[in-house]
Amino acid sequence: MLQKMTKIQVIGPKDDLHSTVDFLYNLGTVHLEDASTTIAPGDTMLRRVQASPKIDIAGALVKVSGMFHLLPTMPVNEALKTQIYEGLRWKNDDELVDEANQVIGELETVTKELATRKSDIEFTLTNLTHYEEVIEKLQPLEAQLPILEGFEVTVILIQREFKDVLEIVRSALVEITHNQFELMSADVDEATTAAVTVFNKRYSDQVHSFIWSQNVNEVRLPPEYLDKPFDQVLTLVDEQRQKSTVEMSAVNEELVELSRNWYPKLSVLKEVLEDRNEELSVFTKFGQTDYTFVMIGWVPQKQLANTKNALKKAFEGRVIVNDLSVSREENYNAPSCYDNPRIVKPFETLSNLIGTPRSGEIEPTLLLALFFPFFFGLMVGDIGYGICILVFALVVRWFYGQRSPTIKQLMNILIICSIPTMFFGYLYGEFFGNLGQMMGWIQPVTIDGVTLDRIKIIVPLIIFTVAIGVFHVFFGLGIGVVNARRRSNQKLVCTRVGMILTLASIIVILLAIVAVVPSILVAPGIVLLVIGLPLVMYGGGIAGAIEVMSTFTNVLSYARLMAIGMASVVLALVANELGSSMGIVLVGLLVAVLLHGLNVVLCMFSPSIQALRLHIVEFYSKFYEGGGRSYDPFKRGTAK
Amino acid sequence: MLDWSIAIGAGIAFGLGALGTGIAQARIGAAGAGVIAEKPELFGLALVFVALPETLVILGFVVAAIILFVLPTM
Structure with a gap:
């Protein structure tokens, strides 16, 4: 609603x-x-209201947010937070910006300096790790390198897929150094190959220029590492890393100290500035x-x-x-605001898949909440599976419900669906397939001499599900007539009334042909067709007439309620048969549990999708217009 | 004993429906994957689109059921 x-x-x-x-x-x-x-x-x-350009709330917010995100998170005493909030909340825009500027003035220099130091140390540590990885891989090649006075060692990195570039580098080095060089390579990881080359220093500029021109990634070691054996470089890298780690700890301690003094104030100031910025953003409206x-x-x-x-x-x-x-x-064109009972709320998640309803049209979530669990239960229909789905949904909701509202709502839907699943399971006499019957715990219910054992009543079940389809599609068309009347769209009213009459006539004629109803009803059926079809064509033209066949197919589509259920029950029977045919009890039990587990998982997905599809494609298409916009009140916590 | 022509007929009715559904679902599924890559929030709707052509196999199933269970009694 x-x-x-x-x-x-x-x-x-x-x-x-x-x-x-x-x-x-x-x-x-x-x-x-x-x-x-x-x-x-x-x-x-x-005239349009303009926010004062002199007050730079957004600028203050950007700076305060930047400093806030740099500080480590601290637990904030709620009483202190409220006290600070009350102190800031009632300040006008000028006073608030002044307060923010005062805080920025006190913190900006020190936070900038700490941020720069931290970033430099992080960069150094990343580089050191990189050098270490490359040098460790190249270390075994060191013994093969000639140690010559006045020669330079250069390391280059190449993606393994472009390893052929090495040959190009080798040919160029031959030319540049007049064949006075060594080039060796080793794979650093799955994606990278490192190559080390030694050449006379007098060719240094030409070689580096060539490497740069080929867009090859050269590892530029700091000057203090140059001309040193690799094991010494590794020792230096290790020493530098320890030094950088100590520096990093010192910076972090300073940040923690700063956060201890400023985090509560900054967090509240940021919150108040965000609110004020959001308020200012609507002024032009x-x-x-x-x-x-x-x-x-x-x-x-x-x-x-x-x-x-x-x-x-x-x-x-x-x-x-x-x-x-x-x-x-x-x-x-008014915004649409849902007003559904608590039990229907979870189904809004599914309704929202097809957009927002128009204000004034009949909102179908209540109907979805009514029919969706019914269809789901009709398809799955097993007491054991119903219990499994209920337990699964409760557990997932318990662990993940707080983190994701969508998961919580989907699990609520499963919890609701598990109830009709158990009910239909009772009717079909199914507890993990025919396990309940084999153990003598449960038997299918008999109504009017018909035992509701799904495997044995395939045709009656098809007829029953198609009958549900007839009701559902007619119901949808009926709502469509109401919606069209509300929109004062007479043509649409004609199309939908005509569709109801035409569909009814086709069904009556077909039933009379197969002698389910007396053949005398053929004549009224034809009369309905004669009235209905022109109405459909008046509203929808030739396409409307074609739509009649499509709507008739929609009705037959409800046979899936039986077909999907049949697939589920057959898999359950296979699980029981296969399990009981195993020589070893434990193996049989394991096989049955695994197959039933698989079936339960499939039962949670497939019937949900099919039930949803029946609503979206077969039901909603008869009346739902959509294209509305959600009610989005101007309130705290919606700042974008 | 079930007449072989009835069994073959039911098989063709269901099998061709399943084949049609498979071909359609393959194309819709690929398109749906593209849609989800661009707009992950449309996952639910894409899933429903993938389920659309299952009407074919359901109708095939109904026809097969009629061939198997109703025709022999007529």
Whole structure:
């Protein structure tokens, strides 16, 4: 269900603009509209509000956030946080920016210096690790290198897939050094090959220039490592690393000390600045005269009185809220606010997959919450599987529910679905397939002489599921007629009424042909067809007539409720048969558990997708329009 | 004993439906993977699109069931 929305106009003296915006931001009930779009060019009465360019809240926020993210996280005493918050909350924009600038002035230099030192040390440590990796790989080649006075050692890195470049380098070195060089290579890791070359120093510039021109990655060792044996370089690298690690610890300690003194204030200041920045960002949506401001927005009907009273009380009647009358078109484009019972809420996650419903149309989440678990239970229908799904969903919700609201909602859906699964399991007499029957625990229920053993009633089950399809599709078309009437779209009303009549006529005629209903009903069926088909063609043209066949296929599509269930029950039977045929009890048990486990996992996915698909493709397509926009109130915590 | 033509007929009805579904799902699945790479939030919708052509195999199954269970009784 969607809540009825009311369009409101908030008017007050300009002196109260900032405090009104702040008040609404904390109240969080108004979906603000751009009032400036209603201001015509050249309109002298109402002008667009501009935020003061002198107050640089955004600039202060950027600097404070930068410093905040540099400091290590600290637990903050809630009482202290509240105290700081109350101290900052009531400051006006100028005072707040002054306060922020004072903090920035005190912290900026020291945090910048620490950040630079930290970054330099991190860079050094990364380089040292890199040198160490390369040199360790090249160390075995060292013995083969000639140790000559006046010769230079250079290391280059090449991606292994471009190893052929080494031959090009070798040919160039032959030319540049007149064949006075050595070049050896070794693989550093799966992706990289390192090569070391020794050549006379007088060719140094030419060689480096060539390597650079070939875009080959040269390892440039610091000057203090040059002309030293590799084992000495490794010792130096190790010493440097230890030194850098000590320096890093010192920097971190300084940061912790800084954080201990400043983290609470910075975190609250950042929060208040974010709020104030968000408030300023909506200022251009407002209109103003010389003395008043005007805001336009939408409020859910249920929160209208609360919003009005709160504003009246806070501003002692200076700021007033007017209800605006809206045209049908405006109401159609109003933001959509869900108003579903708690048990239906999880299904909003599935409804949102196809977008937001239009305000004014029938919102189908309640129907989804009704039919989805029914379809799921009808397909899976096993007490044992129902228990497994319930336990799985509860455990996953327990461990991951707090971290991800989507997972929590999906698990809630599974929990709801597990109940009809067990119910249908009771009807079918299934407990892990036919295990319950084999053990004598449970038997299929018999209704009117028909035993509901799924394997033995394939055709009646197909008929039953197609009958569900008939009901569901007719129900969808019925809602479609209501929606079309609400939109005053007479052609659409005709198409949908015509579709109902045509579909009903086809079904009656088919049933009469196979002698399920008396053949005398063929004549009324033809009459329905004669009335229905022209109505469909009036509303939808030739495409509408083709749509009749598509809708008829939609009805047959519900046979999947039986087919998917059949696949599940057959796999369960296979698990039991295979398990019981094993000579060793333990192996048999293991095989059965594994197959049932696989089946339970499949049962959670496939029937969910099929049930969802039946709704989105077969059901929603008969009435759902969508393309609406969500109710997005201006409130704390929505800063982007 | 089941007439061989009935079994073959049911097999063809189901098998061709499954083949059609497979071909369609392969193409939709590939397109869906592309969509998810660009917009991961459309994963749910892509999954539903992949399930769309299963109507073919379901109809094949219904026809096969009619051939197997209803035709012999007529």
